[in-house]
Amino acid sequence: MIDIILVPWFGAFATGIVCRFTKKFGYVPVLTSLIALLLTIWRAPAFLTGVVTLEIWAQAPYGIALEADAFNGTMALLAGLIFTLVAIYSVRYIGEDEKYVQFYALYQLFVAGTLGIILTGDIFNMFVLLEIASISSYALVSYALDKESVAGGLRYMLISALGTSIFLLGVTFLYALAGTLNIAHLVVMLQGVNTPVLFAAFSFLFIGVGVKAAVIPLYLWKPKAISATPIPVATLVSGISTATAVYILMRLTYTIFSVYSGIISSILLYAGVLTMLLGAFMALLEPDVKKVLAYSGISQVGYAFLAIGFATASGIFAGIFHIINVVLGEALIFLSLGYVILHTGEKNLHKLGGLAPKMPLAAAAFLFGSLSVVGVPPLNGFASKWLIYLEGISTNHILATAVALVVSALTLGYYMKAFSAIFLGPGKWADFKSDWRLDYPILILLALCLVIGIYPPIIYPLLQPATDALLTVSGYLGVLA
């Protein structure tokens, strides 16, 4: 299973060698992400029914273990798919000039780091790979080295480095309590423990994860960073980084810290509600269209936190489904926005307008993507949001469900405002010649959103084992056998 991580890793270094021989080095990330995705799909029957493990150097608690159960594997499939599509997109968006070699190398390091976080079974290994992915993303965000990129990237870097250091502090406390770093072994060693030190460990880990996921009050890096980066990087940082952070949080909450389920649920519930509200209100006021999308991403993470905070099996099912839908929908919106920025170079809503006749595919993609994030029926967002509302009512969190409904309406508000400001109305622009590298990822994402939306049970064979695997802690202990 380590080949899933090693292929993009070596690809990152191979990009420099490939660029000596051919001008088409931009396709190396596409190739390595696709290989990683295919390797994950190849292992899918194994991890959907059991646990796939790989032990490095020594037996499980003494060596580092990679462990994929159904939850990990589903997240890895999602990540691999988005990485491949965004890689194809960025060949056209970023360009194939010599000076972008490091961009493609950093892209693959980010892929390797993120797939490693998702697939690892050792918490310090998770920290190291989190740092690898984070450092790659700091460099990717500030790649253009103009004023906005450097300012936004440095701010993102300082806040996020602080967050991952606090994550290390949480790992320290866990090691002090349990004497081990393997996640499955931590579950065994922390069986009857309920001291304030354990709660302190969880708090530090939560803050570290919260900085990456951009929840209240740790979201301040996100709007400026997303506004300053090129679209492919914005998709990765806003979608995949956030989904990975939510994955880490769910793994910690349900596997290691299951003794604190009640307290953690309340924290997640409050954090989720506040995040949803704040993201929606801030997005309504923004003139910069990329900041609108950044706040929208923050708001949707609030929904995922809300679903996890309900602390029931259906709540977790809805939460995982919502993360997948949000990642797909947001990728669709960001990539369709890329057409606009590529063609006009303009990010301000007041200066755009009337682009729909020139780029009909982008307009349709933006429309469907935003309807998916809002939660309108024939699209995938509706299925997951409906499940969240049902779960909220059946667990008696009426106020939280009402807030979720109101935030959905606000989401519709700012997306329709953005859509009409960019694509409708008068405006004179030159013709735009599109490219298969821009069109095919959008078409694939659009097809996925529509298919999952029209027939949601098509994805249940991935989601149901994922929920069961997350809640059945004894299944995760298979690596220790």
Add this chain to the structure above:
Amino acid sequence: MIEYSACFILMLIGLYALLMKENVVKKIMGLSIFGSGINLLLITLGFRHTFETAVIPIIGPEVSYAALVAQSVDPLPQVLVLTAIVIDVSVVALALFLGINAYKQFGTLRMEEWKE
């Protein structure tokens, strides 16, 4: 007890510098101090046995294998700290590069004035 407090005071000093100082170089120094505080905490947690009998976990002429097993301090946090130091160095290097670049473009090191 005093050694753990020292680690936390170091972390608080780093956090103060990161949050309250306006100069970007001071912020990066604060981040580095914060990381050093965490590394110090991690190593201090690994101390076991007493001050007189504890040995370093390196097998060599002075420390035999039996002495390592019976008397050494915990080597695992030291491995974690080595990794964490390397990561902190990389982050500080990248941050300083961005800081220098920002200074060349904005003309000032005060982060509040990077508005354009």
